[in-house]
Amino acid sequence: MEKEQTKKPYLKLFLSTLALSAFTFGGGFVIASLMKKKFVDELHWIDEEDMLNLIAIAQASPGAIAVNASILVGYRIAGFPGALVSILGTILPPLVILSVISLFYEAFKSNEYVAAALQGMQAGVAAIICDVVLSLGSNVLKTKDVLAILIMPVAFCAVFFWKVNVVYVILGSAALGICRGLLRRKEGKA
């Protein structure tokens, strides 16, 4: 590695994953959207293409998407030690929060203010994801790659309307990519 940084940003990596994990309600794709904003748009540690590749790998691997994505991001930024640092940042908040809540969960579950705050946060999450999708989607359109542009709506319908298992959708589009790669290789040789 020629561009090896002299000082690896372990602390910043830890604090970033900690904050993301502590404030990310609901599902792996929420944290994936926030990671994109943090590591691609704000810190410029990872480029957008790389980030999307990492999210695809995180989704297709076993385990929680948030944990998988943070392993990949940490590894990308600072190798295996980086992966460990970001795992720690990602699992500490749920570990602490759930430990506390499990002690008095009856009260938490039925608290109307907690419910109201969570409902408000849902609207925020929806807006953040919408924002991320708008930027990512317009970048896919800009590639002018017809196959990629077609995959987007089809994959969306498959998951949202036809309720196809996400893993199959990922495997299917990977298979498409492999087929296209093999076809092009053949054309190249001919």
Next chain:
Amino acid sequence: MSLLAQLFFSFFNIGLFSVGGGYAAIPLIQQQAVVLRHWLTLTDFTDLITIAEMTPGPIVVNSATFVGIRMAGIPGAVIATVGCILPSCVIVSTLAYLYYKYKTLRLMQETLGCLRPTVVALIASAGLSILTLVLFGEEAASLGAVRWAGVALFASALFVLRRWKPNPIVIMLLCGMAGVLLHVLDTGLM
């Protein structure tokens, strides 16, 4: 097998076989914690899922902490959490290594080129599910039941995000506060 070892192996199992994120893990958690080990009753389990969704962090990690701390205190929580993320750590680190080694290969490029638009579609689908929840609540979409507070909150959050690009965590906190405020106003005016 001691209780800690049982916790470790049960959650290791859950972590290893839950491909596709949190919702794929729910039946596995039920199988291990309710049916096989009798750590939770079905009511406990339903509460657990509700709480796991209401709190930040992946469902698997939340469940591991919740079950672990109830069965064996803090050590239980830590052991169960480590158990559920260990498969991810090994598998995803290996994938990360392979990805960075081979990502410049033509075939890999083609495959990832088809995976990226899929990921955008997956994020969009997750976002739209949350958005419908924000706009219409738990009941199926009907125009009479639009929650205008949710609409307004979503629209203003999206506007602020696109216009000023603030830190998303700030947006989440503001939306949470707005949720509480709206609730207070609502109950106060009734």
